[in-house]
Amino acid sequence: MRTVLCYGDSNTHGQIPGGLTLDRYGFEARWPGILAQALGSDWRVIEEGLSGRTTVHDDPVEGAGKNGRTYLRPCVMSHAPLDLIIIMLGTNDLKARFHQPPSEVAMGIGCLVHDIKELAPGPRGSIPEIMVVAPPPMLDDIKNWAGIFKGGPEKSHELALQFEITADSLEVHFFDAGSVAACDPLDGFHLNQHAHQALGLALAREVEAIGWK
């Protein structure tokens, strides 16, 4: 039995495009659910998706709980041993209040990778497999979120390259979610059911491709 932790934001939580924060797809429709079904009974999939989660920032508006770095430590420790940790974050770092260029968001992802390696929550205290997933780029029209994410859509197109550079230099797995899924036009930055489905299946193949004995 293997265990994978899906560490992400609203697009891992399964927030419905154009809906309210409380509107969430059911487990089977969210990508971790699709992943669980595709991987089969050999795998246990743990969901850790929080709307508004950043890579390493306390959110001055939404609160310190959105900081992906401070929560990662207790989260990983409570779920250890973990064979694989999938991180899909970064979109919320593009909020205007954080003033982050894409390369800085990638640095935040790098911090999480370093923290995981330091914690070594894999089997028998090893470093688990880590997969950095770049979120699909935001659409140009993000409706009434335009102010909060001012300048964000443009930056979001650069995340995949910056994340891949980080993944390569830290020697971890990488996948570009934008290669299989796009954001829904209803709000321009959330994934609809089709996108969750496509992403879950693609990640299942990526997980399989890592090669497990």
Added chain:
Amino acid sequence: MPDMRFAPPNPLRIADRASGLNAVSVRSYNERLVLSLLLQSGSTTRLEIGERTGLSAQTVSVLVRSLEQEGLVAKGEAQKGRVGPPTVPIVLNAEGAFSIGISVGSHQTDVVLIDFVGTARFHATLPNPATDRSTNHSEFLQTIREAVAMLPKKARERLAGVGLALPHRAADGRDHEAYFAALQSEIEEQLGIAVFVQNDITAAASGESMFGVAKPLADYLYFYLGARLHGRLVLNHQIHNGNSTVSFDVGLAALERTLAGEGQATAPLWARDAAWPDYGAALEGWEDRLTDEMIQSLIAVSQFVEFTTVVLASRAPRDICDSICRKLSSKLPRLKAILGETGPSPKAVGAASLPFSSRFMVD
């Protein structure tokens, strides 16, 4: 002391989007390991790469992604597993690299252009150049240019080089070493393409190991039947005795002498893709002498190494080669004799495999 964890990421690797092949100097040993595996087996998985190289899954992942971006490897067709998601193998991208091979035979010169999986995309046969020292090699250069022009413009950047298969014929008056050295520097100078030189029989055996019937074989004995009979021993995918000049005068030249003595036509022996006329008893006798010589070699080698397969390559017609293989198998029943399949010209295809092994494989 600064905390190196928070230094800018090392930009050396990969996630650039450069097109074309990486320069030779930055091809890492680990990348060569992965490409060697693929050139040897054609298809693999990240798990297998990890097991064969001892590299971690995450390192393999970065390597494979880098090679994918460079266009050298691609995702193969998904294989549905018993449980879980389908397995997607890693394969060589046929369009990932190209190579030109030149082999100067006893009667003519072959030039081929092959892709990364060994398929010949271009093949030309030229008369051998005159032995006159003042001859330049414009006919080669022109043919190489034609071969390069076959490639779409974007693929021309993906030419790994030119391989030259060099014959060692002691009896031949020409100084082949000097001739090929001159040709090598001329091609490199005039066309700006890297040139790699090797003994032609060794090259033909390498080509068979990389692209032909010998791909799955770790150990085998390789015979090349040309004007003379040449042999090479391949152990654990490595070709031994690479530059041996020993060969046996039981090849096509010997047959030619016999036929000429009987007043029979000998031109078909050297013609390309031509069936031989019925040579009758002369052919039968030659096949016997040839296979006897081969068997002596086989017996001599089997004192030291146990092997079960012999690969025969030749430009002789297929029915003749089949008959030779049958004779071998009937005289040594536990031996499997098979025909090489790196046509149209085993030596030229072998020559073309040289730039691949030099640039992409570990020694």
